[in-house]
Amino acid sequence: MATDTTTDGPAAAHAAAAEQSPRGAKKRFLHDAAESVRDVDHRAFVRKALGGYYVTRDAQKARYGNWETARDAASLAKWSAVNRLDELLPRFADNFTANGGQVHWARDAEEAREIILGLVRAAKAKAIIKSKCMTSEEVHLNAALEQEGYGVVESDLGEFIQQLRGEPPYHFVFPCMHVRRGEISDLFSKHLGTAATDSPEELTMIARRHMRQLYVDADVGITGANFLVAETGQISITENEGNARLTAALPRVHIALAGIEKVVEHLDDLAVLLPILATAGTGQPMTCYNTLYSGPARPGECDGPEEMHLVLLDNSRTAILADPEQRDSLHCIRCGACLNVCPIFKNVGGFTYGTTYQGPIGSVITPHLRGLADWNHLSGASSLCGACTDACPVRIDIHHHLLHNRRNAARTAPNRWEKLGHKLFVAVATRPWLFATGGALFRHSLKLLKWLRPPLLSDWLATRDLPAAPAASFRAQWASRQGGR
Amino acid sequence: MSAPANLSPRSSRPGPSARDTILARVREALRIPAPPPHLKSLAAEEAAVPAAGQGHSGLSILPLEVARPWLPDGGDTPEERRAILVTNLEKLRAIVHQVPDLTAATELVFTLARERDWQRVAYHGHEKVDPLLAGIPCATHRVDAPGVHPASAKSALEACDAGISACEALVAQTGSILVSSATCGGRGLSIVPHVHLVVATPDQIVSTLGDALHEAQQRHAGRMPSMLSFITGPSRTGDIERILVLGAHGPKELIVILVG
Known part of the structure; x- marks a missing residue:
């Protein structure tokens, strides 16, 4: 069946534009955030979609003997690996090679694209099937493959829907959680010629039937990897649908793309990391398929790829590694728990971030990946409530890292107005007579401000009221009460 | 289609190799x-x-010898492990059949094939699987038979109504089934057909994921199968409005027959 894979969503263009002109990233963020917050239906829809997650996650957490200790163990496993990457990365690569796989190292996104394009050309690929891989979103792999004329189909249901919509993932675990079933039905009718339906089951079956032959026809399968096991040279892939299993089973060549921070030392570490990833991410005891691959099919095995390649990507991960304060953000296992609990994410939505990795963890790491000056505004998109840190199964100190980013930004590019403001405050606060005069002036001018609507305040006042000014200052009230005693 | 094939993309940049640069x-x-x-x-x-x-x-x-009471419980005795496993499998919407012996298992497989009108089932030759297929009222396709051409194997498997295999272990803690490419139908058998039927014995039930991984490491010492997969329930997705649908791309049904 010929598939019309032309896409029509504005978000891909949006994301690309954000990348090309990062100076506009903050402006766009503020604009899109305001738009999203205004869209009450959208917010209600996202909240409802997440409602079930809280229930199943809590039920599953209760099955742990001690969830907090499990988090400790998981964070220890990642800490111990990330802080010994110098030893474990070569060990993993050597073991993976000994198993018959080929390792390729990519310093940056461009090199990763070049390597994969080279492998695809060498395989003389006619069709490529892909399973969900956020790292490939990070390096814009699909665009590079399509530019060279290679058709590539996303097989994860959510990613497939997003591919047809021409949008990047809305959420890095739930790519199309913002899309209503009616829209999906229309999308499938338009691109696949199927009849309209409002049943999620029927829509899933449409995608399943469409994809079946594509797995058989594809010569190259591209996947990500959740963990790289140093001691055995295996990669571990976590998924629910079985599409990654099929992608790594049927095509002749299997290419996996993974960040260097995915290394763990022992196979046994997965006995903790796999269940904790599932529980934090989706509230499952285990994700449906957790699969270890150690290279191409072995002699004597009845199927499987003839070649297996693994592309190990740096792309500024070593820059995060070089910051001991925020090094733990490389512990991230991309479960998405911090997005699911974040009041900002739930209000501004996934696209507003304009990043590959949305939500709190995305706000921490994006400045490292794309530049602090242009992406520090994401650190301000936080209520600092700490829900992300509480939810993180590997104990990344997420909300403090947002503060660290703010501090670092202030150090490297001080904001003159902010500095002036602080100086002014110090000048006033250290002089009681000035403080009293200023306070009185402010109390009396509050009404005036509301009426004058100066440009600095007009955005705020458009949707909010100014508080009523008290008749007397706090100090005056305090003095009178003390006196009344 | 594109530029001439570049067979050594790794050497496309001058200077130290990417590996050396990244490790430095x-x-x-x-x-x-x-x-x-x-x-x-x-x-x-x-x-x-x-x-x-x-x-x-x-x-x-x-280490493994130290219990991890902080993870979900997998049971200490064989009876506990079995009870936890069955409960977890049922919660995951897998279908569990517990039969006393081989005769009963063979009858069950016969009944399943007839009720569901299976035309052709794929299987991996195994001492636990072979006897069950003796009287099965449909065609069979042995995936590990020598001389099957890989290209035709894909389509042959796609045409089967069910895949029947043994497993390496069953994990009580999470209700997972560990399969391998070496003994459980390569990579395709447990994922391509719409039904995956697993035949296992109670002695294969382990308490935890750690136990299963440890066992696999011992069993395949130094030479792991190219694929080891923990299957936890039938294939599923929640991508449409976070509503659970079974049978996304892999099997819609996972049937476990526990013999003994």
Whole structure:
């Protein structure tokens, strides 16, 4: 069946534009955030979609003997690996090679694209099937493959829907959680010629039937990897649908793309990391398929790829590694728990971030990946409530890292107005007579401000009221009460 | 289609190799150590002390021999493990049949094939599987038969109504079934057909994921199958409005027959 894979969503263009002109990233963020917050239906829809997650996650957490200790163990496993990457990365690569796989190292996104394009050309690929891989979103792999004329189909249901919509993932675990079933039905009718339906089951079956032959026809399968096991040279892939299993089973060549921070030392570490990833991410005891691959099919095995390649990507991960304060953000296992609990994410939505990795963890790491000056505004998109840190199964100190980013930004590019403001405050606060005069002036001018609507305040006042000014200052009230005693 | 094939993309840039550059960056970055994570639980904090002293051994200080009571329970006795496994499988919407012996299992497979009108089933030759297929009222396709051409094998498997295999282990803790490419139908059998039927015996039930991984490492010492997969329930997705649908791309039904 010929598939019309032309896409029509504005978000891909949006994301690309954000990348090309990062100076506009903050402006766009503020604009899109305001738009999203205004869209009450959208917010209600996202909240409802997440409602079930809280229930199943809590039920599953209760099955742990001690969830907090499990988090400790998981964070220890990642800490111990990330802080010994110098030893474990070569060990993993050597073991993976000994198993018959080929390792390729990519310093940056461009090199990763070049390597994969080279492998695809060498395989003389006619069709490529892909399973969900956020790292490939990070390096814009699909665009590079399509530019060279290679058709590539996303097989994860959510990613497939997003591919047809021409949008990047809305959420890095739930790519199309913002899309209503009616829209999906229309999308499938338009691109696949199927009849309209409002049943999620029927829509899933449409995608399943469409994809079946594509797995058989594809010569190259591209996947990500959740963990790289140093001691055995295996990669571990976590998924629910079985599409990654099929992608790594049927095509002749299997290419996996993974960040260097995915290394763990022992196979046994997965006995903790796999269940904790599932529980934090989706509230499952285990994700449906957790699969270890150690290279191409072995002699004597009845199927499987003839070649297996693994592309190990740096792309500024070593820059995060070089910051001991925020090094733990490389512990991230991309479960998405911090997005699911974040009041900002739930209000501004996934696209507003304009990043590959949305939500709190995305706000921490994006400045490292794309530049602090242009992406520090994401650190301000936080209520600092700490829900992300509480939810993180590997104990990344997420909300403090947002503060660290703010501090670092202030150090490297001080904001003159902010500095002036602080100086002014110090000048006033250290002089009681000035403080009293200023306070009185402010109390009396509050009404005036509301009426004058100066440009600095007009955005705020458009949707909010100014508080009523008290008749007397706090100090005056305090003095009178003390006196009344 | 595109530019001439570039067979050595790794050498496309002058200077030191990407591997050397990245490893040099990693070594440089790690010159300043990072403190261990803020641990909340006393047990792990105690455990972390020797780890920090010995240059981070991390989880290895919680070896397999040490129970991990903080994970979900997998049971201590064979009876407990079996009960937990069956409960978990049913919660995952797998179908569990517990039969007393081989005769009953053979009858069950016969009935399943007839009721569901299976035309053709795929299987991997195995001492636990072979006897069950003796009287099956449909065609069979042995995936590990010698001389099957890989290209035709894909389509042959796609045409089967069910895949029947043994497994390496069953994990009580999570209700997972461990299959391998060496003994359980390569990579395709447990994922391509719409039904996956697993035949197992109670002695294959282990308590935890750690036990299953440890066993697999022992069994395949130094030579792991190219694929080891923990299957936890039938294939599923929640991508449409976070509503659970079974049978996304893999099997819609997972049937476990526990013999004995």
